[in-house]
Amino acid sequence: MYLEKLSLTDFRSYSQVDLELVPGVTVFVGSNGLGKTNLVEALGYLGSLGSHRVSSDGPLIRFGAERAIIRGALVRGEQRLSLEVEINAGRANRARINRANPVRARDILGLCRSVLFAPEDLALVKGDPAHRRRFMDDLLQSLQPRYAGVRADYERVLKQRNALLKSARTHGGFRNKPTAEFLSTIEIWDQHLAEQAAQLLFARLQLLRDIQPQLAEAYTQLTDGSKELKAGYRSSLGGYEEDSETASESASAEDELVQLTVPELVERYLTALAAARSREMDRGLTLVGPHRDELELQLGGAPARGYASHGETWSVALALRLASYYLLRDQEHGAAGADPILILDDVFAELDVSRRNKLATMVAGAEQVLVTAAVEEDIPEELSGERVRVIATGVIDAQR
Template identity: 50%
Template sequence: MHLRSLRLVDYRSWPSLDLRFGPGTTVLVGRNGHGKTNVLEAITLLATGKSHRVSGDAPLVRSGREGAIVTALAHNSGRELQVELAVNKGKANRARLNTSPVRSPRQLLGVVQSVIFAPEDLSLVRGDPSGRRAFLDDLAVQRRPRLAALRAEYDKVVRQRTALLKNANAAERRGRPGGGFDSALASIEVWDVRLAELGAQIIAARAGLVAELDPLVTEAYAGIAPESRAARIAYEPRLRGAAPGLAELRDPEFMEAVLLAEIAGRREDEVARAQTLVGPHRDELALRLGDEPAKGFASHGETWSFALALRIASLELLRADDLEPILLLDDVFAELDTARRAALAEIAAGVEQVFVTAAVPEDLPPALSGSLIHVEMAGEGDARASRIREGDAAGVARDAGVNDAGNSAGADPSAADAADHAPKGDD
């Protein structure tokens, strides 16, 4: 797939941006902090429903504005769909598909598929388990958009259970474990059942995903760092006692029973800590190099290689699903040595559409070339804003070695009819 156009209005540092693209590589060049990454982030937002840099939506809106708009025309397997996401401060976001409003922004998932590799990916190896869980869930949702609703419902259940546990904890600390305590926990069993049901489905989806991803990660890592130890990944549920095997993890009915038993056995702990301690929101994606965990044992180069291997494996897995995601490479070549640069450039050369950011063109390997767009910052104080350098404007990029004009798609074609081409919610 590829984007035919991208339009931003009041998105971060961009008051307005309107670009057209064709297949191939587009390189955004400019100094740090001038807005290059914001363009890649906007594409990621359409693909996954969230930023790869921040957890909330407020930073995505330009200072002094109440909302931002991201619009793209996506070409995929001979059909074209226009998607629009309106990000609103303090209010629910709105979305349109082919100019028609949809009930939820989640209905846009699956129209745009992308894989991003960015400096933030070092946290996949070095950071907390939450980042690795999010990596799995984002990839799972791109493959099966319906999982987004499942995850949202699970999060609601966790919040409700945690509120009940906090009430019970407060009642117990007040020294009245009778009516107040019992009342706080009166309805929690209903939420226990729902958490186990939804949690088992999430665990099964994640475990199945990891089983497919593991050999691809091993292969990708070996290609990037052939002198290093073998890389492996595994899904590890946070359970007391022996962990279930892969076949059991992928069985929702089995895992539902396991979670219910775990919840019953940890009720006192949950009340004492006023937290929901059981469920996939506490599980781990284990990353290993040889016999050691990558976190804490991987060198700086090995950490970069493992993070890159996770993204390359994601790309190959989506391709195995007959998808051709956009590859987004955000300021990464300057951080890689010559061998890793060459390996990543070779992979990028085989992708239908690639967006790259770099501070200077010299950061890019010779094998990676394409249309060049210069990004710069203009204005002072609150009026500072990103813009395309004069000569690159109106969606026409200067050549960086291959294409005469990377945004050579011409006039935007009409979007296909939404009724005929709306994305299927189940897959």
């Protein structure tokens, strides 16, 4: 797959820009602050409906404008596809496929497959668990778009259940003796939460199993191979499956949970939620569920977070994205145009020469690689191809 055309209207710094692209390597070159990252951010949004730089859509709309529009023309084998996303302030976003009638934005998930690596991805290693949970869920959406709905439903139920617990804590005054009305209501939300949580946990565990070989291989290729990178999953489920008087927030064993079906996980969650109820009422929030789980990265047997050097941290973050790329590519079993678009945003300036060359060798064969750089000399020779110069006026000049 490759992006043939990209058009932006009122997106970030661009009032209007139309860009034609080709397969292979394209490097966007220009001083910092001129809008290079805005271009690749737009492509990333077209594939994931999210930004790698901000958590909300508001900053993506050019200041003073009411909406932003991203249009992309994609080529996959012999097929051509046009996508459009309209990002609106204060109301639901809309999308179009091949200029048809508007659809929900999430209906285009999976059509534009891309993998984006940026300096912000260091948070995948150094940051709190929320960054790693989002990594897994975003990849799940790309592999199986239906999980966007599961994820949204889980977050909606979690919000409602937390509101109920907070209300009981603040206004109920009955934590030691819950009312029948509260118990009846919380049990309904327990069931809803357990059903969505079980689907999400099951999918994450399967994803971890599938990505593990690619993750280890990618890290080995990026480094001298002296340390092994492994990923494990720590669930909040297990600590509340015992009696509520002795339960703790310890992790449930990954190798046990991965053997369970979705209905079996639903029952586990219902048991754990019942055991955790008194603590949840004390704290006014939900203590059991995928929102409290952790993707644990281990490098050479030690936690990568806190123990990895700066160079190792970069390599681990890169390995996570490259493993995602391999997984998405392999899912198509070698079909024409199966390669996701690979985006490297301001990466090479931060890598030493050895890692630069190794990364360049690994990605040079992708169907389309989009790279941003402030200094052209930072780009290894292996990534020869088109250069697009981004200048102060926003004009883009392509040079072969």
